[in-house]
Amino acid sequence: MKQKLTGIALLVAGLFCTSTYLPTTALAQTTSISKEERQKQAQEFDKASQAAIEKKDFLRGAELAIKAHQLESINGTFAYNAACAYSLAGKTDLAFEWLEKSLKAGYTNLEHVKTDSDLNALHDDLRWASYLGRVKEAAKVAAALWDSEAWKTPYADQLSEEERVAGLSKFWAEVKYNFVFTDTLKKLDWDAVYLKYLPRVKAAASTAEYYRILMEMCALLQDGHTNVSPPEKLYGSEFTVPPFRTRLIEGKVIVTDVADTSLSEQDIVRGVEITRVDGIDAKLWARKNVAPYVSASTPQDLDSRVFGAQFLLGKKAEQPQVEFKDASGKTWTKAIERVTYGKRNQGIVRAGPFSWKMLDGNIAYVALNSFGDDTAAKEYLKNFPEISKAKAIIFDVRENGGGNSNVGYKVLSTLTDKASATSQSQTRDYKPSYRAWGRPDSNFDFNPWSFPAHGQYHFQGKVIVLTSPRTYSAAEDFAVAFDVMKRGTIMGEATGGSTGQPLMFSLPGGGSARVCTKNDTYPDGKAFIGVGIQPNIVVRPTLVDFRANRDTALEAALSHIKQ
Known part of the structure; x- marks a missing residue:
């Protein structure tokens, strides 16, 4: 039923599936209303259908979805x-x-059709295969306009000059007409940027170099939801990483996780500092060799990426000389062999989407680590009878990189007894004829969105939300809604400052890109994209606490609750 969208799910996407037949006369009175009013009413019916489906009242939800369809039949x-x-x-x-x-x-x-579990009951019907075949053909025809198969050329170590220029032009055009932050395009003079990068693209000596050039061009947009992704094959040779992860703590690059256990024999463990790379200060090296290719929305987002997941990103054939320093001041240098992202991820135990425990003082600690699927909301609601016995709840979204915003709203729905507002959204409303007539650009404002109270569950105790620069996308939508609810305190660090709806498309040689098409703000228009959601109480991790396995922000939250 639900599609996984990054950032706030577009209302017109109808994230929940619903239906039942109604006679067309039921909405005959709507024929005289404006297009904008029909869209607004359709979205209201869609919201109501979602609530019905949540309660497993499928027929009622279906009835409301059909009303939405009758109002806006062009929305499939x-x-x-x-x-x-x-x-x-x-x-x-x-x-x-x-x-x-x-x-x-x-x-x-x-x-989405093939993987939608709501349609599982249809898979054994003889009509299913025929339907899928027709969807495939229709999708192919539709793609001929916006994402033709012509772009999906095979990988080669050196793409032709024609392919490279075509890919540059494709990326430039998609950004020019779809990137929601048009002030950025004007400031950059996006057409001039194209002409500046054209000679470099034509002169690129390899596909890897070509994609680095596109990534550098993309980084100028300073948006974390607008990215260029190289072909998968290059992640095994050109875009590899060290067998450990790092983070910037108190201005120092610190090892946080180690994937290769043999490194511990060389004292490369959690908490050691990286001071130099190839004889250069570690931070200077990263800002020169990594930062220019990283798309990020805020300074804290950039630091999180450059000194986090992408630190020491480079060619597998090259082994950087890395100087380490432990807490006692001892230093040593080692050549680091890079590995693929996949191999590193296999060696590092990552937390699941949801976990919780009851801390001393009857305080529930709830880690919401991902909204990539419904797991976090389902597990939270399943455990709510026990969680709600606490006098206070601490929600931790510091490691939540996003997913589907509705997952977070389901959690927040248990903290209130009334509907709560979420972010306000807008997208570009480009009309070619208006441009020909000299009219100014305009945007389309989506109708305000809110989520209902859960109804059955209502926690009324103290609530704290912990955030960090790694709190991103749909997790930021969660933080915005919580902030608007005035239901508790946000503690920690400013979030990454990036959410929205990316538009995906293919590039030659097996690469791809995405462009952010939606701008989200607080309901009153206050910006958080490019800024980050600011905590009510700033708490930054300290190196002493990190090395002692103490959670600085969590301990501050516990102290705050006890005040």
């Missing part, structure tokens, strides 16, 4: 949601009927 998502609801309700024939209607209305998201 509402019809698709109807099919999902019928499938969940065991109404197979009606499910296929509404799948056909969704296809006619332009819903061609094949990958």
